[in-house]
Amino acid sequence: MVDRESAADIDAAAARWVVRADRDGDDPGFQAELEAWLAADRRRSGAYARAQAGWKHLDRSSVLAPTVSGGSRLRRRSIIAGLGAMAAGVTAAVVVPRLLVRRYGTTLGEIRRVPMADGSVAAINTDSEVEVSLRPRLRAVRLARGEAWFEVAKDPVRPFVVESGPVRVRAVGTAFSVRRREGGSDVLVTEGVVEVWTRDGGAPPRRVSAGERVFAENDAGVLTPPKADADLGRQLAWRDGQIVLDGQTLAEAAAEFNRYNDRKIEVADARLADKRFVGWFRINDPEGFAQAAAATFHGQITQREDAIILRAASGS
Amino acid sequence: MEGRARVTIWLGRHILPHEADLRAWLKQSFANAGDVDDIIQETYCRLAALTQIDHIEHPRSYFFQAARSVALEQLRRARVVRIETVSEMESLNLILDDPSAERVVSGRRELERVRGLIAALPDRCRRIVEMRKIEGLPQREIARRLGVTENIVENESVRGLRAILAAITEQDAPARAKRPRVSSDGRSRKRR
Numbered sequence: 001m002v003d004r005e006s007a008a009d010i011d012a013a014a015a016r017w018v019v020r021a022d023r024d025g026d027d028p029g030f031q032a033e034l035e036a037w038l039a040a041d042r043r044r045s046g047a048y049a050r051a052q053a054g055w056k057h058l059d060r061s062s063v064l065a066p067t068v069s070g071g072s073r074l075r076r077r078s079i080i081a082g083l084g085a086m087a088a089g090v091t092a093a094v095v096v097p098r099l100l101v102r103r104y105g106t107t108l109g110e111i112r113r114v115p116m117a118d119g120s121v122a123a124i125n126t127d128s129e130v131e132v133s134l135r136p137r138l139r140a141v142r143l144a145r146g147e148a149w150f151e152v153a154k155d156p157v158r159p160f161v162v163e164s165g166p167v168r169v170r171a172v173g174t175a176f177s178v179r180r181r182e183g184g185s186d187v188l189v190t191e192g193v194v195e196v197w198t199r200d201g202g203a204p205p206r207r208v209s210a211g212e213r214v215f216a217e218n219d220a221g222v223l224t225p226p227k228a229d230a231d232l233g234r235q236l237a238w239r240d241g242q243i244v245l246d247g248q249t250l251a252e253a254a255a256e257f258n259r260y261n262d263r264k265i266e267v268a269d270a271r272l273a274d275k276r277f278v279g280w281f282r283i284n285d286p287e288g289f290a291q292a293a294a295a296t297f298h299g300q301i302t303q304r305e306d307a308i309i310l311r312a313a314s315g316s
Numbered sequence: 317m318e319g320r321a322r323v324t325i326w327l328g329r330h331i332l333p334h335e336a337d338l339r340a341w342l343k344q345s346f347a348n349a350g351d352v353d354d355i356i357q358e359t360y361c362r363l364a365a366l367t368q369i370d371h372i373e374h375p376r377s378y379f380f381q382a383a384r385s386v387a388l389e390q391l392r393r394a395r396v397v398r399i400e401t402v403s404e405m406e407s408l409n410l411i412l413d414d415p416s417a418e419r420v421v422s423g424r425r426e427l428e429r430v431r432g433l434i435a436a437l438p439d440r441c442r443r444i445v446e447m448r449k450i451e452g453l454p455q456r457e458i459a460r461r462l463g464v465t466e467n468i469v470e471n472e473s474v475r476g477l478r479a480i481l482a483a484i485t486e487q488d489a490p491a492r493a494k495r496p497r498v499s500s501d502g503r504s505r506k507r508r
Binding site for chain 1: 322323324325327328329331332335351353354356357358359360361362363364365370430434445448449451452453454455470473474477478480481484
C-alpha cells in the first residue's frame with residue numbers, strides 16, 4: 001500500500017501551485033501539470049481552492065494602493081513602502097465604525113439606480129456587478145463585471161476610486177462611467193475630471209475631462225490620449241432605459257440591444273449589417289427596433305423564441 | 317472562468333475567515349471522524365465545485381453544514397456507528413446562532429486584518445508579498461529589483477501565503493471565540 005499523503009504536505013504543495021499559477025497560469029504545459037496533480041486526490045482540489053482563495057484575498061489590500069495625483073511613480077512607490085507601517089498603525093487604532101462592503105448586481109436587462117450613503121449615485125447597467133465600500137479616507141468601488149455610471153458627491157478628503165480589473169479611475173467630485181470590456185475598460189467622463197491608471201503602473205495616471213473618453217488597457221494602461229466625444233449623452237442613454245441610435249450600423253445597434261435582452265437580434269445579412277440607422281428605442285423593445293430597421297431598409301424579420309432574425313427581403 | 321474566479325473570491329472573503337471556528341468545532345464534535353485537516357480539504361473541494369454562490373445567504377452556516385456532512389460521511393465510511401449526538405447538534409446550532417459571526421468578514425476590519433497579516437511577515441517575505449499583491453509586479457520584476465533569483469521570490473511567496481493562511485485559519489481561533497460581545501451571553505440576547 002502506498003503511503004497516504006498527509007494533509008500538511010498537500011497544503012504545502014497547493015500553496016506552491018497557487019503561486020506558480022499566478023505566474024504561469026496561461027501556459028498550457030503548466031495547466032496540464034496542474035490538472036494532473038489535482039486529479040490524483042480530491043483533497044488536493046480542496047487544498048488548492050483554499051490556498052487560491054487566500055492568495056486572492058490578499059488582493060483586497062491593493063484597493064487603496066495608488067491614489068496619488070501627479071503621476072510620479074516614485075512617490076507612489078514610497079507610499080506603498082510605507083504601507084506596512086501604516087497597516088500596523090491602523091490595526092491598532094481605536095474602534096472604527098463598522099463599514100460594510102455592499103454588493104449590487106443586475107441581471108440581463110435590469111438597470112438599477114443606487115444612492116450611496118455619501119450622497120453619490122450609481123446607475124448600474126445590465127448584467128453588472130458592483131461592490132461599494134465607503135471608508136473614512138476612501139470611497140472604493142469595484143466593478144466586477146459590466147458597466148456603471150457614477151455621479152460622485154464632492155469630498156476632497158475622500159477620493160472615489162473605481163477598480164475595474166487592473167484599471168483604476170479616481171475622482172473627487174464628478175460624473176463618469178466605467179465599462180469593463182475584454183482587455184480593458186472604457187471610461188466616459190460627463191462632468192469634472194478623473195484620473196485613470198492601471199494597477200501595474202506601467203504609465204502615469206491620465207487626466208480625463210468632461211466630454212472626453214478613454215480606453216485603458218488592462219496590461220498597458222492608457223495608450224492613446226483622451227478623445228473629445230460629443231456623443232456621450234447618447235451612449236449613456238441606458239441610464240434612462242433607452243437606446244439612442246445616431247448613425248450606428250445595424251450590427252452595432254443589434255449588439256447594443258443584445259446586451260439587455262435574452263431574445264437576441266441577429267443581422268443575418270451582410271448588406272444590412274452595415275446600414276446606418278437613427279432612432280430612439282426602449283432598451284427592452286428589440287422587436288420595435290427590428291421592425292423599424294426592416295421597414296427602413298426593405299428587410300424582413302423572422303421571429304424565433306430566442307432570436308429575431310433580420311435579413312434583406314427576398315427580391316430586393 | 318469568470319464563475320470560478322468569483323467562487324475563489326467568495327471563498328477568501330466569506331469562508332476562509334470562519335475556518336478557525338470550524339476547526340475548533342470539528343475537533344470537539346467529531347474526534348472520531350479522523351483527521352480534521354482531511355475534512356477541511358474535502359469541504360473546500362466541494363465548495364470549490366460550486367457554480368452558483370448567489371443563493372448562499374449565510375456562508376458561515378453553509379460552510380459548517382458542508383463540513384458536517386463530510387464528517388458524517390467519513391464516520392459512516394469508517395463504519396463507526398453513527399452517533400449524531402445531541403451535543404453535536406446543539407453545538408452546531410449554538411455556533412450558527414451567533415449573528416455577529418456571519419458579519420465578521422464583511423467589515424473594514426477584514427481589510428485591515430489582511431494588511432496587518434502582510435505587515436507581520438518576516439521582512440523580505442513581506443516585501444515580496446507587497447510587491448506582488450499590492451503593487452502587482454510580476455515575479456521577474458521583483459527578482460530584478462531585489463537582486464535575487466526568481467526562485468527565491470517564488471519560495472518567499474509560498475512562505476508568505478502559507479503563513480497568512482495559517483494566520484487566517486488557525487492562530488486567532490481562541491481570540492475570536494472569546495471575543496466579548498455587547499452582551500456576553502448570546503442566549504439571553506435573543507429575546508429581549
